[in-house]
Amino acid sequence: MKNLIVGQSGGPTAVINSSLYGVIREGFNRSEEIEHVYGMINGIQGFLDGRFMDMKELDNDTLEALRTTPGAYLGSCRFKLPDDLNDAIYPLLFQKFEEMNIGYFFYIGGNDSMDTVSKLSRYAAAHNIDVRIMGIPKTIDNDLILTDHTPGFGSAAKYVAASVCEIGLDASVYNTKSVTIIEIMGRHAGWLTAASVLARKFEQDNPVLIYLPEADFDQESFLASLEECFKTKNNLIVCVSEGIHDKDGTFICEYAASAGVDAFGHKMLTGCGKYLENLVRDRLGVKVRSVELNVNQRCSAFLQSETDALEAAQAGAFGVTSAISGETGKMVSFVRKSDKPYVMECGLEDVNLICNQEKTVPVEWITKDGTDIAQAFIDYALPLIQGSPKLPMKDGLAVYAYRKPEK
Amino acid sequence: MKNLIVGQSGGPTAVINSSLYGVIREGFNRSEEIEHVYGMINGIQGFLDGRFMDMKELDNDTLEALRTTPGAYLGSCRFKLPDDLNDAIYPLLFQKFEEMNIGYFFYIGGNDSMDTVSKLSRYAAAHNIDVRIMGIPKTIDNDLILTDHTPGFGSAAKYVAASVCEIGLDASVYNTKSVTIIEIMGRHAGWLTAASVLARKFEQDNPVLIYLPEADFDQESFLASLEECFKTKNNLIVCVSEGIHDKDGTFICEYAASAGVDAFGHKMLTGCGKYLENLVRDRLGVKVRSVELNVNQRCSAFLQSETDALEAAQAGAFGVTSAISGETGKMVSFVRKSDKPYVMECGLEDVNLICNQEKTVPVEWITKDGTDIAQAFIDYALPLIQGSPKLPMKDGLAVYAYRKPEK
Numbered sequence: 024m025k026n027l028i029v030g031q032s033g034g035p036t037a038v039i040n041s042s043l044y045g046v047i048r049e050g051f052n053r054s055e056e057i058e059h060v061y062g063m064i065n066g067i068q069g070f071l072d073g074r075f076m077d078m079k080e081l082d083n084d085t086l087e088a089l090r091t092t093p094g095a096y097l098g099s100c101r102f103k104l105p106d107d108l109n110d111a112i113y114p115l116l117f118q119k120f121e122e123m124n125i126g127y128f129f130y131i132g133g134n135d136s137m138d139t140v141s142k143l144s145r146y147a148a149a150h151n152i153d154v155r156i157m158g159i160p161k162t163i164d165n166d167l168i169l170t171d172h173t174p175g176f177g178s179a180a181k182y183v184a185a186s187v188c189e190i191g192l193d194a195s196v197y198n199t200k201s202v203t204i205i206e207i208m209g210r211h212a213g214w215l216t217a218a219s220v221l222a223r224k225f226e227q228d229n230p231v232l233i234y235l236p237e238a239d240f241d242q243e244s245f246l247a248s249l250e251e252c253f254k255t256k257n258n259l260i261v262c263v264s265e266g267i268h269d270k271d272g273t274f275i276c277e278y279a280a281s282a283g284v285d286a287f288g289h290k291m292l293t294g295c296g297k298y299l300e301n302l303v304r305d306r307l308g309v310k311v312r313s314v315e316l317n318v319n320q321r322c323s324a325f326l327q328s329e330t331d332a333l334e335a336a337q338a339g340a341f342g343v344t345s346a347i348s349g350e351t352g353k354m355v356s357f358v359r360k361s362d363k364p365y366v367m368e369c370g371l372e373d374v375n376l377i378c379n380q381e382k383t384v385p386v387e388w389i390t391k392d393g394t395d396i397a398q399a400f401i402d403y404a405l406p407l408i409q410g411s412p413k414l415p416m417k418d419g420l421a422v423y424a425y426r427k428p429e430k
Numbered sequence: 431m432k433n434l435i436v437g438q439s440g441g442p443t444a445v446i447n448s449s450l451y452g453v454i455r456e457g458f459n460r461s462e463e464i465e466h467v468y469g470m471i472n473g474i475q476g477f478l479d480g481r482f483m484d485m486k487e488l489d490n491d492t493l494e495a496l497r498t499t500p501g502a503y504l505g506s507c508r509f510k511l512p513d514d515l516n517d518a519i520y521p522l523l524f525q526k527f528e529e530m531n532i533g534y535f536f537y538i539g540g541n542d543s544m545d546t547v548s549k550l551s552r553y554a555a556a557h558n559i560d561v562r563i564m565g566i567p568k569t570i571d572n573d574l575i576l577t578d579h580t581p582g583f584g585s586a587a588k589y590v591a592a593s594v595c596e597i598g599l600d601a602s603v604y605n606t607k608s609v610t611i612i613e614i615m616g617r618h619a620g621w622l623t624a625a626s627v628l629a630r631k632f633e634q635d636n637p638v639l640i641y642l643p644e645a646d647f648d649q650e651s652f653l654a655s656l657e658e659c660f661k662t663k664n665n666l667i668v669c670v671s672e673g674i675h676d677k678d679g680t681f682i683c684e685y686a687a688s689a690g691v692d693a694f695g696h697k698m699l700t701g702c703g704k705y706l707e708n709l710v711r712d713r714l715g716v717k718v719r720s721v722e723l724n725v726n727q728r729c730s731a732f733l734q735s736e737t738d739a740l741e742a743a744q745a746g747a748f749g750v751t752s753a754i755s756g757e758t759g760k761m762v763s764f765v766r767k768s769d770k771p772y773v774m775e776c777g778l779e780d781v782n783l784i785c786n787q788e789k790t791v792p793v794e795w796i797t798k799d800g801t802d803i804a805q806a807f808i809d810y811a812l813p814l815i816q817g818s819p820k821l822p823m824k825d826g827l828a829v830y831a832y833r834k835p836e837k
Contacts, residue, residue, distance in 0.1 A: 035603045065605045094599030101604070185827055186726055192501030192830060193729035196442045197508070198472045221827065317721045319593055322600040325732045328826065408826035419735065419815035420592055420628065423599060 024056065025126025027343070030063030030070065031095040032102070032132035032139065036175030037182075037327045038335035039161045040096045040424065042131045044089040045339025046159065047078050056347050061123065064429065066100035066130075067139060071116065074429065075123075081424075084415075088424040090332060091414050093322035096424055103135060104142045113146045120154050127155050127346045131339070133162035133173075137354055137378035144352030144374065155346040158354035158374050159338050163321045165214035168382045169372040170356035174338055175321070177331030177407035180218035182323045183207055184408060186316055187222035187262060191229040194312075195258040201310040202249060202259045202303050205230070206296030208320050210266035212383045213237050215320070218404055219262035220396040229260035236266035237384045238393030240275055245299070246306055248394055253309075267295055275299065324421050329410025334367065341369040365406035431463065432533025434750070437470035437477065438502040439509070439539035439546065443582030444589075444734045445742035446568045447503045447831065449538045451496040452746025453566065454485050463754050468530065471836065473507035473537075474546060478523065481836065482530075488831075491822075495831040497739060498821050500729040503831055510542060511549045520553045527561050534562050534753045538746070540569035540580075544761055544785035551759030551781065562753040565761035565781050566745050570728045572621035575789045576779040577763035581745055582728070584738030584814035587625035589730045590614055591815060593723055594629035594669060598636040601719075602665040608717040609656060609666045609710050612637070613703030615727050617673035619790045620644050622727070625811055626669035627803040636667035643673035644791045645800030647682055652706070653713055655801055660716075674702055682706065731828050736817025741774065748776040772813035 029046045031039055043062075050060035064074035076097075081089075089096055105112060120128070128143065130136050140158035147154050160167050163179035187205060194203045207216040213235025220233060231252045234240055240263075252259050268274045279298035296313035303311045338355045345353065353371040360366035388400040415422040436453045438446055450469075457467035471481035483504075488496075496503055512519060527535065535550065537543050547565040554561050567574050570586035594612060601610045614623040620642025627640055638659045641647055647670075659666050675681045686705035703720035710718045745762045752760065760778040767773035795807040822829040 031603075035600050069605060092599065093596055095603040098605060099603040181826060185732060188827060188830070189500055189729045189731060190725055192499065193442050193725045196438075196502040196506040198476060198505060221825075224830075224832065312725075314724045315722070317724075318597055318600045318719075319726075322596045324596060325592060405825055410826070411823075416818075418628075418812055419588060419817070420595060423595070423631075425631070 024058040026059040026061060026124050027057045027127040027129070028061040028063060028075065028123070028125050029129040029131065030066045031097045031099050032066040032130060032136040033099060033162070034133070034321065035094045035099060036161050036163050036321050037093045037178035037323055038174050038332045039131055040089045040092045040094065041332045041335035042159045042161060042174055042339040043096055044086065045336035046129050046131070046343055047086065049340035049343035050078070053343065053347055057127065062097045065098040066102060067104070067116070068100035068102040069098060070119065085424045088415055088422055090336065091324055091327060091412050091421065092423040093324050096426055098426070101135070104139050108142065108146050108149065116143070117147070117152055117154065125154055127343070129157050129159055129339070129342055129346070131159040131161050133160070133164070134167065134378060134381070137167070137374050140354065140374045141352070141378045148352065155351035157342045157346050157351065159342050160354055160356070161335070163215060164209060164212055166212040166381050166383070167377055168380045169377055171359040171367065172357055172407060174331060174335035176214060177328035177334070178323070178326065179215055179320050180221070180404055181328045181408035182320050182326040183215055183218045183316060184221035185326050187219045187230055187260065190314060191222065191260050194260060198257065199310060200253060200257050201312070202261065202307070204296045204299050204303070204311070204313040205260060205262045206265055206294045206313060206315045207262055208316070209236065209264040211236055211381055213264045214384055216262055216264040217384055217388070217396045217400050220401060221404060221408065227255060229258070230262045231256065231259050232261045232394045233396055234261070234263045234267050234393065235384055235389060236264045236268060237386060238389050239270040240267040240393070241269060242302060244392070246303070249303065249307060263295055263299065265294055324414055324423070327412055328408045329412045330407055332412045338369060345371055362402050362406065431465040433466040433468060433531050434464045434534040434536070435468040435470060435482065435530065435532050436536040436538065437473045438504045438506050439473040439537060439543040440506060440569070441540070441728065442501045442506060443568050443570050443728050444500045444585035444730055445581050445739045446538055447496045447499045447501065448739045448742035449566045449568060449581055449746040450503055451493065452743035453536050453538070453750055454493065456747035456750035457485070460750065460754055464534065469504045472505035473509060474511070474523070475507035475509040476505060477526065492831045495822055495829055497743065498731055498734060498819050498828065499830040500731050503833055505833070508542070511546050515549065515553050515556065523550070524554070524559055524561065532561055534750070536564050536566055536746070536749055536753070538566040538568050540567070540571070541574065541785060541788070544574070544781050547761065547781045548759070548785045555759070562758040564749045564753050564757065566749050567761055567763070568742070570622060571616060571619055573619040573788045573790070574784055575787045576784055578766040578774065579764055579814060581738060581742035583621060584735035584741070585730070585733065586622055586727050587628070587811055588735045588815035589727050589733040590622055590625045590723060591628035592733050594626045594637055594667065597721060598629065598667050601667060605664065606717060607660060607664050608719070609668065609714070611703045611706050611710070611718070611720040612667060612669045613672055613701045613720060613722045614669055615723070616643065616671040618643055618788060620671045621791055623669055623671040624791055624795070624803045624807050627808060628811060628815065634662060636665070637669045638663065638666050639668045639801045640803055641668070641670045641674050641800065642791055642796060643671045643675060644793060645796050646677040647674040647800070648676060649709060651799070653710070656710065656714060670702055670706065672701055731821055731830070734819055735815045736819045737814055739819045744776060752778055769809050769813065
């Protein structure tokens with residue numbers, strides 16, 4: 024009997040631990056094929072330093088709490104394996120696998136993590152090593168190809184939509200003209216910013232303008248659009264991706280950087296939201312504010328999508344089942360069978376085709392000269408934000424799974 | 431039979447509409463004493479422009495949705511009545527009240543709104559006008575005197591504590607030293623920042639340092655405290671009030687303003703969080719990030735405290751009952767009868783004693799040379815964040831009460 028090891032890598036999401044839960048539970052369930060379920064601490068990097076834990080250390084409450092604990096329970100890393108498969112790190116890693124009798128390795132992560140899965144599975148194949156290596160996707164950015172969507176996106180999208188709704192209510196209390204610019208994560212792909220359209224409850228409701236990095240941003244057109252919107256509405260909410268850029272490819276946030284230095288003489292870095300706030304104040308003279316939806320976008324437990332959390336766990340479990348049945352070098356994918364009713368199945372894709380690619384929002388889902396989002400996106404995204412998992416609560420706050428300090 | 435009018439004023443909170451609900455429901459319930467329940471649109475200012483609505487226009491779903499809708503359903507204003515009670519605005523206002531046969535006026539708001547209640551009730555008394563005028567408190571800042579706490583604080587405190595928990599999970603995934611500085615609302619009173627202590631789940635858990643405006647902030651001591659914390663912990667969360675200042679009274683955010691200008695030549699305004707981020711980067715050379723908990727602090731429906739929402743409605747209803755029984759010139763207050771079990775009763779206080787005063791966090795609740803919060807605060811605040819109201823949901827998002835555009 025072989026052992027299983029699982030690791031987490033890259034930025035955290037609200038449901039990456041839900042995928043971890045899926046892997047562990049299915050690992051435990053398959054006790055005829057799998058003896059021990061181990062976890063790498065801080066991913067491949069920590070594992071190379073000899074850091075791992077046996078998952079049987081988790082009591083049942085902690086294991087169940089994983090389903091709704093944001094972050095990365097096992098700790099994460101940003102570690103890129105060398106492109107040269109002859110590098111000494113590969114035999115070292117597989118020797119460690121052999122010492123621990125590892126037959127299955129699962130890596131939960133985004134693009135870079137799939138690169139790791141690709142390299143390790145190719146190395147194993149080239150050296151006839153029977154360790155089955157699988158990728159479990161996660162990223163709030165929803166930018167992995169060959170999958171309908173990624174675990175983590177639904178919860179982040181729900182956070183964005185709900186927050187934009189709330190900020191819209193907050194911004195509309197006074198009877199004076201105002202602009203609120205909400206900056207949303209997404210450097211190259213605008214999926215999360217597009218989700219702000221879900222906040223719109225009626226015609227002409229906020230957000231009135233939505234800008235993604237998939238379309239060029241023009242400052243003058245933006246100001247003209249605001250003036251147009253003011254004709255029918257006093258309090259305007261504008262949603263922008265952090266990565267919006269003009270037609271020459273210059274990021275809007277770069278325009279801000281040209282000016283100031285901080286109190287320590289370093290170049291002052293601000294986001295595009297802050298820059299646009301200053302632009303609007305300077306040119307339109309109205310009350311203006313920018314809000315940066317910060318890390319809570321990717322770590323909010325209270326705005327988790329239950330659909331997302333369940334699918335994340337399902338992806339983990341499906342990876343284990345597939346590996347046991349002989350698969351390796353694959354990433355678990357989501358295949359949508361239907362929108363209404365929403366039906367999703369897990370599939371498998373060759374991880375080599377996925378890593379280092381990027382899926383952006385289709386241009387036909389961006390409308391009105393790049394200022395709005397089409398119904399097709401709404402139909403796509405709405406099923407992904409449904410339901411709210413029940414969080415274990417204590418003293419008015421959620422109870423999370425915390426890893427005990429290592430000895 | 432007389433009519434009732436209610437208005438909202440000042441910044442929005444998560445539960446100001448819950449107080450509005452309380453006033454309207456109790457107004458409807460007392461149909462033997464009260465004929466019509468009206469609402470001022472955009473407070474006193476809108477009312478002076480002839481803008482109001484009859485609350486019977488609200489269908490039952492909308493009325494019930496008010497209980498969990500953040501913002502200010504009736505719209506708000508920032509309008510200070512003149513100190514001179516001989517000003518022409520007073521007879522104008524009371525003439526409008528007379529035309530509408532108003533016998534009861536309720537103003538839901540903070541310090542400035544209580545100033546309005548004080549002036550109008552003094553004018554009415556001086557001129558023997560039988561309009562009963564009552565203040566219903568609301569402010570996330572919790573800075574009104576003569577009340578145990580204010581509606582709005584519990585929900586904002588819950589948002590702060592939950593967000594700090596989540597950011598702590600997010601910040602702890604990598605195995606490298608990092609500092610995350612969370613800037614929390616509160617210019618003069620540190621109540622909300624103090625609530626970040628509720629995020630701490632075990633000894634040495636984050637946040638490791640908490641700074642309120644009630645204590646002087648020293649930059650060198652802060653850096654030394656961080657170095658000390660790094661001895662036992664890699665990922666440090668620090669919570670600061672936006673209004674922290676040094677011993678000379680200089681706001682920490684002012685240190686940032688001295689340096690940069692924005693791309694339009696205007697002085698660059700950043701918060702103290704951003705300044706401290708740059709300070710830590712410059713001096714300690716570790717990974718550092720600042721997060722500004724933005725307007726969501728005061729408008730999050732998903733992190734409403736049920737206790738807060740219920741108490742807010744109770745305050746509104748109690749105000750109506752009291753006014754009908756003859757009270758005027760009072761603010762509804764909260765009187766805590768016991769911590770464990772938590773028992774709270776509504777009371778009444780002379781609004782003239784309350785307006786233009788400010789309640790700060792008692793110095794004995796600030797410990798360890800101004801870097802931490804005492805157990806007494808935890809005992810005080812914990813009952814206020816309990817419970818989560820059930821939000822009406824549709825398509826994965828909360829359903830809110832929206833006011834129809836005026837004709």
